[in-house]
Amino acid sequence: MVTMNCPKCGAPFEYEPGMRFKKCDYCGTMIYIDKSQVMFYYIIPFTIDSKQVIQVFRRWASGPKMEKGLENSRIKNVKAMYFPVYRFVRDVDGKEEVMVKPAKTTLLPGLSNLKIPPGDMKIFDSSFKVGNVNVIHPDLTMDTYQKNLPGIGKEQEIVYFPIYEIRYEFQGKEYSVVVDGSAGEIFTSYYPPRSSVPYLSIAMLTFFLTAVGAAVGTMVSASGWLLTIGGLLAGIGGGYYIAKKY
Ligand SMILES: [Zn+2]
Structure with missing residues (x-):
């Protein structure tokens, strides 16, 4: 048993070595005991x-x-x-x-x-x-x-x-x-992420239209290029629209 004094009211108290937490019997203050240190x-x-x-x-x-x-x-x-x-x-x-x-x-x-x-x-x-x-x-x-x-x-x-x-x-x-x-x-470290689906679908649409444009372009070169450019513009415009909306 070791005797110490309450840091608030000064009342003595005893504690067993190894004990870390103690409530003062007199004033009710919770005391933390760490080796020789007593603290609030x-x-x-x-x-x-x-x-x-x-x-x-x-x-x-x-x-x-x-x-x-x-x-x-x-x-x-x-x-x-x-x-x-x-x-x-x-x-x-x-x-x-x-x-x-x-x-x-x-x-x-x-x-x-x-x-x-x-x-x-x-x-x-x-x-x-x-x-x-x-x-x-x-x-x-x-x-x-x-x-x-x-x-x-x-x-x-x-x-x-x-x-x-x-x-x-x-x-x-x-x-x-x-x-x-x-x-x-x-x-917080985690919360529902903002949906990425609209961005993804616009990217896929752009890719699809570009691919179609390129394919058609091999057959009819003029309209193929138009479709490709159209696809790119649709992608950019759609992306901008979605970005503003969400
Ligand atoms: Zn006390």
Whole structure:
């Protein structure tokens, strides 16, 4: 047993070597213990509720780069969670740099490259109500990253980051996006690609008309050339029309 003091209220507590997480018996503060270091848990509150996040999704889905009708996708599930990340403040050649790394193995996009405004961080103690939001616990240790990070460590903490995972269905397939629950930013690595069928069919039409033109051209040279040029013009015009329409 080793005795340490709560970084918030100063109350002593004991812990077993190897223990990483402890809740202060006096003030309820969650404490992270890493070797000889004791540190706070921080949490960033949600500022977007589960109705607003659907509007965020629909706005994103109706963007100019998106497939038509994506904004009307059927929402299957909206899940709110606090996702743990480590925030490292390091001195790199005399310059302070902040690095954020996931504290939990995840396939969700965007979480390995988060920006955390320090002003949004609240100490995670018993006065913070998580409600029915799922708090995900870390399964990666701080040391996993620390030995590979540049510079010298100045400060490190665990921050619980608010996210929504939205699962939706579009044209019979299921997709998901992760939305930052405080800033409303969308993180995603994959979404329905804009259809490439019209471009492809125009290319094939151009090819076909050109081929017909060339074939006819071997028989009747004048009209063959006209068809070839006609085919090319139809291809260019059609392509332009489709590009403007989609
Ligand atoms: Zn305490």
